Amino acid sequence: xxxxxxxxxxxxxxxxxxxxxxxxxxxxxxxxxxxxxxxxxxxxxxxxxxxxxxxxxxxxxxxxxxxxxxxxxxxxxxxxxxxxxxxxxxxxxxxxxxxxxxxxxxxxxxxxxxxxxxxxxxxxxxxxxxxxxxxxxxxxxxxxxxxxxxxxxxxxxxxxxxxxxxxxxxxxxxxxxxxxxxxxxxxxxxxxxxxxxxxxxxxxxxxxxxxxxxxxxxxxxxxxxxxxxxxxxxxxxxxxxxxxxxxxxxxxxxxxxxxxxxxxxxxxxxxxxxxxxxxxxxxxxxx
Numbered sequence: 001x002x003x004x005x006x007x008x009x010x011x012x013x014x015x016x017x018x019x020x021x022x023x024x025x026x027x028x029x030x031x032x033x034x035x036x037x038x039x040x041x042x043x044x045x046x047x048x049x050x051x052x053x054x055x056x057x058x059x060x061x062x063x064x065x066x067x068x069x070x071x072x073x074x075x076x077x078x079x080x081x082x083x084x085x086x087x088x089x090x091x092x093x094x095x096x097x098x099x100x101x102x103x104x105x106x107x108x109x110x111x112x113x114x115x116x117x118x119x120x121x122x123x124x125x126x127x128x129x130x131x132x133x134x135x136x137x138x139x140x141x142x143x144x145x146x147x148x149x150x151x152x153x154x155x156x157x158x159x160x161x162x163x164x165x166x167x168x169x170x171x172x173x174x175x176x177x178x179x180x181x182x183x184x185x186x187x188x189x190x191x192x193x194x195x196x197x198x199x200x201x202x203x204x205x206x207x208x209x210x211x212x213x214x215x216x217x218x219x220x221x222x223x224x225x226x227x228x229x230x231x232x233x234x235x236x237x238x239x240x241x242x243x244x245x246x247x248x249x250x251x252x253x254x255x256x257x258x259x260x261x262x263x264x265x266x267x268x269x270x271x272x273x274x275x276x277x278x279x280x281x282x283x284x285x286x287x
Contacts, residue, residue, distance in 0.1 A: 034056070036263075037056070038055055038056045039256045039259055039260060040256070040260055041055070041056065041057065041058055041059060042055055042252055042253055042256040043066055043067070043253060043256040043257040043259075043260050044059045044062040044063060044064070044066070045059040045062075045063075045066075045253050046059075046061070046063060046065075046253070047251070047253060049061070050252060050253050055252075066253050066254055066256075066257040067257045067260075067261065069254060069257075070244070070254055070257045070258045070261065071261075073244065073247075075243075075244075075247055076240050076243055076244045076247070077233075077240075078237070078240065078258075078261065080233060081235055081236060081237045081239075081240040082237060084150075084234060084235065084236050084237075085219060085236040085237045085238075087150065088150055088153050088154060088218055088225075088236060089214075089215050089218040089219045090215075091150070091154040091157070092153065092154050092157040092214060092215075092218045093157075093211050093214045093215045093218065094157075095154065095155075095156075095157030095158035095161070096157045096161040096162060096165055096210065096211075096214040097161070097207055097210055097211050097214070098158065098161075099157065099158050099159060099160055099161040100160065100161025100162065100165040100166050100169055100210060101161075101169050101195075101200065101203070101207065101210075102195070103160055103161065103166045104165075104166045104167075104168075104169035104170040104172075104173055105169075105173055105191075105195050105199060107119050107166070107170045108169075108170045108173035108174045109173060109181060109191070109194070109195075109199070110191065119170075122163050122166065123163055123167060125163050126163045126164060130223075134223075134227070137152075138227060138228075141228065146228070147228055147230070148228065148229060148230050148231055148234065149228075149234075150229075150234070152224070152228045153218070153221070153224050153225065153228060153229075157214075161210075161214075162214075164213075165210045165213070165214065168206065168209065168210060169203070169206055169207070169210060172203055172205075172206035173199055173203065173206075176198075176199060176202055176203075180198050180202075181194055181198065184197070184198050208273050209273075211273070212269065212270065212273045215269060216266055216269070216270070219237075219238075219265065219266055220238060220266070221236070221238065222238040222239065222242070225238065225239045226239050226242075237261075237262045238262070241258050241259065241262055244258050245258075
């Protein structure tokens, strides 16, 4: 039998350990939330208050006039930029989810010669820096006359969906019991039926994870629109915010208001898909 003193000591050590973990989590949360809070606080201040108070302090008289000025600026049409960004992000996300799931199904459920070698080659492309293929890709799209259109930012998503997304979905598809595939084959189902009627309905969390990743990436993409979209009417929020930054240099209350407007949709989407996002990560072996 264990002594009462040792049991009490173990409980105290366990309590101290949990308190330490909670304390570290709180500190980490504050570190990550503080920049967002500071930006939001600055966006609610007047220029005079911003010049006389600390950046992180809460405004004494919060105002949304900064947001009105940003949205009504004649040089940067934020509503047009918002619609362009939504269009590009939505089309790219749809293309990525469809194409990546098809490729992942082939790697996970179909047997063909060289499958594992081909999968290893595909994974090796994740180590290739994007800057290496930037110029050849631009030349290709220029020859296709796709520059200054949404096509370079949306069409490639329908042809593979990216190595990481394929890997993520493949790992999830492999966790689906093979007995379900075999039962479907006994009933006369082909690969397309198994993919659409068996695998896809069971993969909602993994598909949502890929969708959230892809949407956020395309929403925050700056380099792609900067290279391919020259027409101001085709710009996205990221390039439009950079333009607004050049027009409103050092007017931090307006720049922070614009940054918050760009970030709000991402926060909403993350919280809406958080449950599926966490579940998808934990069930694909990446936890």
